[in-house]
Amino acid sequence: MRRFSSVRVRLSSVRARTTLGATAVVAGALIAAGLAVVLLLRANLGGQADLEAEVAAREVASQLATGVPYRSLDLPDGDDHPVQVVDERGRVRAASEDLKAIDGTASPGVRPDSSPAGRDDTDDDSDDDDPGRGEVSDDGPRFSTGSATVDGRTADYRFAAVEATTPSDETVTVYAGADLAAARDAVGTVTKAMLAGLPLLVAVVAGVTWLVTRRALRPVEDVRAELAEITAAGDLARRVPVPDSRDEIAGLAATTNATLAALEDSVAKQRGFVADASHELRSPIASLRTQLEVAAAHPGPLDVDGLVADVVRLQDLAADLLLLARIDAGDRPPERPVRLGSLVRDELDRRRRAAGDRFPVKAWIDDDPRVMGVPGRLARVVGNLLDNAERHARTGVRLSVSEEAGQAVVRVTDDGPGVPPADRERIFERFVRLDDARSRDEGGAGLGLAIARDLVRAHGGDLTAGDVPGGGALFEVRLPMITSGAGGP
CATH class of the missing domain: 3.30.565.10 (Histidine kinase-like ATPase, C-terminal domain)
Incomplete structure (x- = not known):
């Protein structure tokens, strides 16, 4: 029970509360900063993957716009940038050599269609959205996320779709992908590093705050200990130590010493007041006693006027002392x-x-x-x-x-x-x-x-x-x- 009470007192101390507060604030700030970094990194790497996919798609679309046959296209490496060319009828016209399967594009097929090339008779020749003959679309590409199997390896890709029209007036869509594995690995590595470093950094902050707070509050403990000894000894002439630092704690110690000095002066005045009051009361009381003892020993005429004067003086003095006591007590x-x-x-x-x-x-x-x-x-x-x-x-x-x-x-x-x-x-x-x-x-x-x-x-x-x-x-x-x-x- 005593150990639990001691732990509770330590946890309720200024030092413990300051350490817990500083640690909580730093931990919250680090978590927020870590989330922001991860989100920004993910967005940046995602934008970079979109750019790579768009560049690869536009390179292939530019070749098609200049009249390069499908079989003669110079396609990028399939592992990094798998490519699929699809016409308006959904037929695959060209694809990367090692591409085995694809998901996330207009056509799930991966092999070029062997049917005769040409335009669909039902196609609308008045479609103004298609780029002109021998041109690549100036509109921004469409992006999608999917997967592809290249040379037996399946991975997630970010696909960019760019339209182009060949010199023979055939409009096709070029899908080019950018591997997302590197971006996700980078984000995962950064996240793991932050999760591993965050507890260590929080522990360092807590330790440093604990030590700094202990050093900062050491003068306060010295003042408290000295005040406890002054209270136990009842020696108001003693003073608490004033640290050399010119900070709030030094001001507190100086104010405490001023309070002790004022208290010492007040106690000295109170003791003097009691002693003087006792001295002043002793004279009329002694006079009254003397006159009464004389009257008791020698019955006869009693000096009534003298007794009344002494009683009145004693009464006035008691009234004055009572009034001073009320004034000192703040009676208003x-x-x-x-x-x-x-x-x-x-x-x-x-x-x-x-x-x-x-x-x-x-x-x-x-x-x-x-x-x-x-x-x-x-x-x-x-x-x-x-x-x-x-x-x-x-x-x-x-x-x-x-x-x-x-x-x-x-x-x-x-x-x-x-x-x-x-x-x-x-x-x-x-x-x-x-x-x-x-x-x-x-x-x-x-x-x-x-x-x-x-x-x-x-x-x-x-x-x-x-x-x-x-x-x-x-x-x-x-x-x-x-x-x-x-x-x-």
Whole structure:
């Protein structure tokens, strides 16, 4: 059973299927070419036999047209070209000397008729189809296939019939044959040679294809073996070998290495994310445990406000981690057209009602661009940017909404210390806090900007950091607008 399974796997391999396909194509082409060659050879040799028979018949007809008596005709060799001359009454007037029997002509007789020569009284003298006196017919000869026995040897012949009229106004038909044995022997020899050489040639093609395919697919096997070892060892730092050839297999190996590098980077980030999340969760949990243990050991007034703050922080962190997990998993709620200016106004009103702003936000909402998105997630982007700006601002925060070159632009600025150019990309990494925001109580967990950028990019836009004249940080959101005919509010 195992041997049968191994054979079936080998036959289903690319190497085996390529060899079988190439062999089948070559075999089909060779068979078609062989048939064409045989048919062309047969037609060519048949045409040559017709020509030989016609030439022999016209030579004898020319002698008769010039008045040569039947007994004095110079007939060709009977073995190669048997000749029979028949008049309009079907009498044999002349025949090759060694001709013993004939089939395929107008008269089965082979000996000249001894009855007096002359025209048949019932013959139609007005027959316009006969050649003129002393002439050979210009019409093409009639051809037929038959057999003849010459000097005791019976063979197949191709007969040509040519009419001629003697000077005595007697019209006769000259039948001359051409031996078909040589043509048939040639066709048979070629056919046997092809039948003998075709399997050998197909075997050579199959062998060469098998070897060439094995050599071409050897790098693929090396890549497969290395990937199997990487999977077994779990070492994503290893790479597959890239062949020196600049072909598709080399491109496959290079792409595989790029995929391994991206996978290694992703796994490293995932592990870092888990470690950072565990670290961030440990602090509020430890604080809660400490306060509860103290309350259990020393009953008395409990710092409820501190416990609530720790629980809220723990709840917010868990919500942020869940949202990041959904973003990484490609979770995309249904999108709809959203009025971005109206959404920003609603978010500002909500924050004012919650009385959570350290500074009043100065807003300039000049336009109300429409974008495709999830309102809740877009509001989360605006809220995270405002939280970050208020955390670093000295006196106030500014916000604007506008339309620029087919894009909806939201800018949030503060007058704080700003973001150094070297850190303007790093601040969007998860759990990254700059020196001025290291306090976990004041600076958060370092997820707000990372969540904001991920949400913006999930909507087909981008979030960048910059600075403003006079000092401070600038965060700019750009989202693609939808056309006026796209529907929506």
